[in-house]
Amino acid sequence: MSTWPMRTLRGLLCAVAAWVPSAAGAAALDISKLSSNLDLASLGDADLAARSINILHIGNVELTSGRVVASDPLVGPDRPALVRAVPPGDYPVTLYQAFGRIAAASMRFAEGKPVRWELALIPGQDINSLKNDEFFGYPVDAGLGCYMDAETYALIQQREKQVQAEKASSDVNYYDDVLASELSANSDNYVMHRPVSGKRGNVAIFWSGWGDGFYPVFWGLDASGRPLVLFTDFGVTENADGRHEPGGQ
Template sequence: MRNRIMRAARLVLCAAAAHVPVSASAGWDVSKASSNFELVTLGDDELSGRSINVIHMGNVELTSGRIVAADPLAQPDRPALARTVAPGEYPVTLYQAFGRIAAASMRFAEGRPDRWELAVLPGQDPATLKDDEIFGYPVDAGVGCYMDAQTLALIDERQAQVQAQKPGADINYYDDVLAADLDANKSIYALHRPVAGKKGNVAVFWSGWGDGFYPVFWGLDRDGHALVLLTDFGLIENADGRREPKLQ
């Protein structure tokens, strides 16, 4: 049985559009949902010149190629994104500004994206969005993640192991499992393996200033193949960490 605390924290926003300041013009345009796509095209030195620190986390193991981007504590069983990639191991990069994680990317192939599209769940259609709406995922525990959909079973397995060690206790996955991994990196990020010796891990990282609703985007080549996945936590504008955006 999955953690009662995590189930209680699930939000009804998981398949809905949230209202965020995207654009006041008619129609919906992905370029108005984020100004930070350039992050994935710049080198570490170039980003450093913009006061953005780059953290190369390591590889996430995608055993099925079905990617879950979510708050893993509030929505551990969030559906995978509709678009899939080939199973494999893919590097995750974090972009840090103002002491927080401004964005997170997962790279599938080299190259500069020719175009960007909003990452959606099955059944979501960006054409139905109004100009002040966007699809994304809700954060209620201050963290986001990338993992394979099959890794959820490993999280359940680890949960059961901890419960067996503490019979009758009310287990909290963050406190009882994840915190130890995060502590090794000042609680900012962790490449978490739920079950030792089993393939399938989770890239967990701070989500901007904390709880909120955040979009994910696919960077595609001219043939429509996925090159990169980017989560924008709304911390910076124009891929520049030298000045904090003004609050609207």
């Protein structure tokens, strides 16, 4: 893939990992230290509105294999899928907007409030390797995040080849040549992008809060360990509340 235009830098998401012993005696990550915004994924629209959180229901992502990719879609569309998978299907994506920015994004797999949360990992990542001020997430270098199926990357490559043929040039910028007009229709906040018309496999693309940075992704699980929701926190709010901007920004 070609390089992509970057949006204005606005700092790095800061989070602190704390370790507490689990019931089994093994180390466990205290997710509440990584994000205070996980309730966004469980609150109803009325409760969110009362907290000055604007809700954007942007449509369903088509997970053809159930292997989920959460990444910067422009510089990391080939990022490995998360270790935990879900049944193939079409799943709704919700964006949470505060202070004029996309504060968080969720993809819902089943109804219910998670009873526990875990940090989403890709192959090769080990929770036990983290130190107290570290967490796993994905880097953003183009001001955007996404959810898509791992199989959809092949469709992005196919679309890029189509654009190359149309332009009779290998110099293709996927953002300028494909995405820019689609994003502009939604004030550059989001788009449900279908790389190849008529083929299943689309990409939920959304503005990543303050822009470039490093952002954690979480699985919300029920009592049996079944995934209910996938949640990305862009560090725009604290305590799932959009009435008071963190740090007085």
